[in-house]
Every structure is written in structure tokens, then in C-alpha cells.
Amino acid sequence: MIRISTYMMFQNGQQAIGNSQSQLMSTELQLATGRQINSPSDNPVGAANVASLSTTVSELSQFKSNQGAAQLQLNLADSTMSNFVNLVQDVQQRLVQAGDASYSDTQRAALAQGLQGDLNQMVGLANTSDGQGGYLFAGSQQSAAPFSQTGNSVTYGGDSTLQSIQVSQNRQLQIKFSGDDLFQKIRPGNGSFVSAANAGNTGTGVIDAGSVTNPSALTGHSYTISFAVSGSATTYQVQDTTTSATVASGNYTSPTSISFAGQQVAVSGAPAGGDTFTVAPAPYQSIFTTVANAIAALQQPAQAPAANAQLQIALGSALSSSSQAMDHLTLKQAEIGNQLQQLNSYSTLNDDRTLQTTSALSLIQDVDYAKAASQMAQQQTIYQAALQSYSAVSKLSLFNYL
Structure with a gap:
């Protein structure tokens, strides 16, 4: 016969109550937080996986934020370059008009005024703000506008540093550009060499x-x-x-x-x-210099045969140089468009990976409310039974039988 002491019965009863209460409180906490794991002791392996997956989700969220910032900057750069290309096309149209032999000096002067407006707008576009207190085409020099204009002389005060932002784990994407590379490093003439007339020529x-x-x-x-x-x-x-x-x-x-x-x-x-x-x-020549040279040529009287010949040479040079500039600028715009396409791809991949990672995290961490509610109901029943059992046992005494 096994003898069970009163002390052992009390101990077993208290232990049963404590275990039931602990399980019930754990389930209540899961329902309150919506998480299966609220401390590493709940599931050490699961807690480690949750920490790793949470870090990944945080990184993906930062990449998503960076992608949004990059999208804004690249869209702005693409729009600005599109407007700049339109201005170059306008310049070319004016240069073709200026080549009309029937035009007078006054008409050519009016065209020069139009080119002046184009030049001023070009400088304005080259100094486009990034919307965050800096500039799109200044390289890393963000404290002041990259291009300054004195008369028709335009100088660059930025640098050639290309600013990038991390849009995925292994990819940095350029979001700001060097105005020197975009607007100044252009080969004039036919792109290989330039031809010109001596200013003192007297023939035609x-x-x-x-x-x-x-x-x-x-x-x-x-x-x-x-x-x-x-x-x-x-x-x-x-x-x-x-x-x-x-x-x-x-x-x-x-x-x-x-x-x-x-x-x-x-x-x-x-x-x-x-x-x-x-x-x-052909040395490097900025698009601003090309337009400024054309303006200067159109402002000169060209009624004399020799002067008209000089004008035709200047206009031909400006047209060929502006064509080189157009090719250069459209290529740079295409590069920006390509970066936008890459960004869209990275954004899609980031969204897919975020969905996969959050789904995996949810499987480990998120509570099944229906299952937890059913489990809590059972645990409450067990807890109440343990309390009642302990209460009944605690009332037992030998004096009840004497």
C-alpha cells in the first residue's frame, strides 16, 4: 500500500494549479498580442527564426523606401532631360530658319532673341532642384546651383561625383548626375573634328x-x-x-x-x-557654348558677301554641333530610362520577397485565433477543476471521522 501524506497532496494540488494558471496566462498573452512567441523561452528555435526574418523584413522595408526616393529623383531627371531635348530641337529649327538666304539682319536678330530664351531655359533646367534642397545635376555639390550664367557664358560649379542609393541587397542605383557629363562633355562639329573659317577671310x-x-x-x-x-x-x-x-x-x-x-x-x-x-x-564643348556661338553669329550684320559666308559657316557648325548634342542628350536620357526600368524590376522583386518573408514570419509568429480561443477554453476548464480539486482536498481532516 502506498501512503500519500497530506503534504504531498497539497504540493500536487498547488503544482497542478500553478501549471494550469501558467498555461492559461500564456494563451491569454498570445491572444492579446496576436503572437505565438512572446519570449525566447516560448520557442527558442522559432524565436531565432523570427529575429532573422524580422531583420530581413526591416531591410526590405528600407529598400522599398529607397526605391520610392529613387523613383522620384529618376522621374524628375527623365522629365527634365525630355524638356531639355525639346529645347535643343527648338534651337535646331531656329538655326535652319536662320540659314534662309532671304532673311534680313533684323529677322536673324529676332531669331537670336529666341535662341537667347532657349539658352536661359537650358540653364534653368540644368539647375533643376531635386525637391529636397539639392540639385539633380550638381554631382555631390548640393549647396548651390551647379551652373552660373554671366551674359551668355555658362560655367559649371558642381563635380563629377555620381550619387547613388541602395535599392536592393547587392545593387546601388544612380539617382543624381554630373551636369558636366550631361551638358558639357559633348564633341562638337561632326563629333571627330571641327572645321572653321579664319575671321579675316575676304572671299565667299x-x-x-x-x-x-x-x-x-x-x-x-x-x-x-x-x-x-x-x-x-x-x-x-x-x-x-x-x-x-x-x-x-x-x-x-x-x-x-x-x-x-x-x-x-x-x-x-x-x-x-x-x-x-x-x-x-573636336574638343569638348557644352551645349550652352554651341547656342551662345550661334547667338553671336546671328547678331552680326551679314549683308556683305564675305560676312554672309562667315554666317553660313557658323550656322553649319552650330547645326552639326547641336546634332551631336542631341545624340548625346538622348543617349543620356535613355540611360536614365534604363535605370527606371531596372528600378521597376527591383521594386517588383522586393515586393515579392517581402510577401514571402512576411508569410514565413507569420507562420512562425502569428497566433491562430480560433485554435488559441479553443485552447484557452479548455485551459480555463482545467484550471477551474484544479482549483475545485485543491479546495476539496484541503478540507479533508481526520477529525471529520472521529
Whole structure:
């Protein structure tokens, strides 16, 4: 026979009440917080998984916020570049109009005023704010507008640092740009070399922008094309100003294509004896300088034949340089568009991963309310039974039987 002492019965009763109460309170806490795990002791392995998944969700949330900021900046940059391209198209249309031989100096001056407006708007767009106290096209120099304008001279005060933001675990996306790269690092002329007339030319010779016929033969040297007139005969000579060597020569009749060192230019009109033209590698030239040069050319009287020839050369140079600028700007705009496409892809991936991670976190952490409510009802019944049982046992005494 097993003897159970009164002390053991009391201890067992108290333990049963304590266990039932603890389980009931745990279930009540789960229902109150909506979580299965409220302390690491509830489920050590599950708690570790919850901590890891919560960190991932927090990172994904930050990436989502960064993607929103990047979307705003890139949309603004894309819109600004679109407006800038429209202005360049307007410049080209005015330059074509200015080439009309029937236009007077007054009409060309009116076109110059239109170009002045275009130039001012370009500078304004290049100084577009990012909406957060900085500038889109200043690089990392965000305290002041990147471009300053004095008359028609435009200078860049930003830098070439490209600002990026992290939009995924392994991807930084550029959201701000260097105005120097966008608006200044443009090759004028035909993109390889530029042709020009000597300001002292007295004839009506006009040189075009030229073209590259053999890229492998380009030397990077500068050349001078000079003309000589003897009676009714006109000849030309091309001299490499770097080596002082004569690289081409011949008789001239209008028009004539002159080829040398992998490049070709066409000269038309009637150059005077001693007139010269230059052909040199194209340096970087900003779109602002291109427009400013066109304005200056249109403001000059051009009724005299020699002056008109200078004007036609200047307009041809401005048109070819603006075409180079258009190609450059549309390429940069396409790069921004490509970044927007990448951002949309990263945003979709981020949303998918967030959904997967939060679903996995919910399976581990979130409580099943129906199951927990049923469990609490059972635990309350067990707890009440433990209390009643302990109450009954506690009243037992030998004196009741004496």
C-alpha cells in the first residue's frame, strides 16, 4: 500500500494549479498580442527564426523606401532631360530658319532673341532642384546651383561625383548626375573634328562640317587649308600644322571635296587669295557654348558677301554641333530610362520577397485565433477543476471521522 501524506497532496494540488494558471496566462498573452512567441523561452528555435526574418523584413522595408526616393529623383531627371531635348530641337529649327538666304539682319536678330530664351531655359533646367534642397545635376555639390550664367557664358560649379542609393541587397542605383557629363562633355562639329573659317577671310568660301572617311588614318593633328588665286585659277594646299608637312593640294572649283588623313571636307563658293580654313580635333564643348556661338553669329550684320559666308559657316557648325548634342542628350536620357526600368524590376522583386518573408514570419509568429480561443477554453476548464480539486482536498481532516 502506498501512503500519500497530506503534504504531498497539497504540493500536487498547488503544482497542478500553478501549471494550469501558467498555461492559461500564456494563451491569454498570445491572444492579446496576436503572437505565438512572446519570449525566447516560448520557442527558442522559432524565436531565432523570427529575429532573422524580422531583420530581413526591416531591410526590405528600407529598400522599398529607397526605391520610392529613387523613383522620384529618376522621374524628375527623365522629365527634365525630355524638356531639355525639346529645347535643343527648338534651337535646331531656329538655326535652319536662320540659314534662309532671304532673311534680313533684323529677322536673324529676332531669331537670336529666341535662341537667347532657349539658352536661359537650358540653364534653368540644368539647375533643376531635386525637391529636397539639392540639385539633380550638381554631382555631390548640393549647396548651390551647379551652373552660373554671366551674359551668355555658362560655367559649371558642381563635380563629377555620381550619387547613388541602395535599392536592393547587392545593387546601388544612380539617382543624381554630373551636369558636366550631361551638358558639357559633348564633341562638337561632326563629333571627330571641327572645321572653321579664319575671321579675316575676304572671299565667299564656305566649308562644311566634314566627315571621317577612314577612322584608322586619323592623326589627331590640326590642319590649315589655304587658298591662292592666280588669274582665273584657284588652288588649295593642306598643311599639317603639327608637323608643318603639306598633306594635300590641288586645283579648286566650287564645290570641291578635299580629303586628307582619313577625313574629308567640302568647300564651296569663291575663296579669295590668302583665305584659310582650319580643321582640328573636336574638343569638348557644352551645349550652352554651341547656342551662345550661334547667338553671336546671328547678331552680326551679314549683308556683305564675305560676312554672309562667315554666317553660313557658323550656322553649319552650330547645326552639326547641336546634332551631336542631341545624340548625346538622348543617349543620356535613355540611360536614365534604363535605370527606371531596372528600378521597376527591383521594386517588383522586393515586393515579392517581402510577401514571402512576411508569410514565413507569420507562420512562425502569428497566433491562430480560433485554435488559441479553443485552447484557452479548455485551459480555463482545467484550471477551474484544479482549483475545485485543491479546495476539496484541503478540507479533508481526520477529525471529520472521529
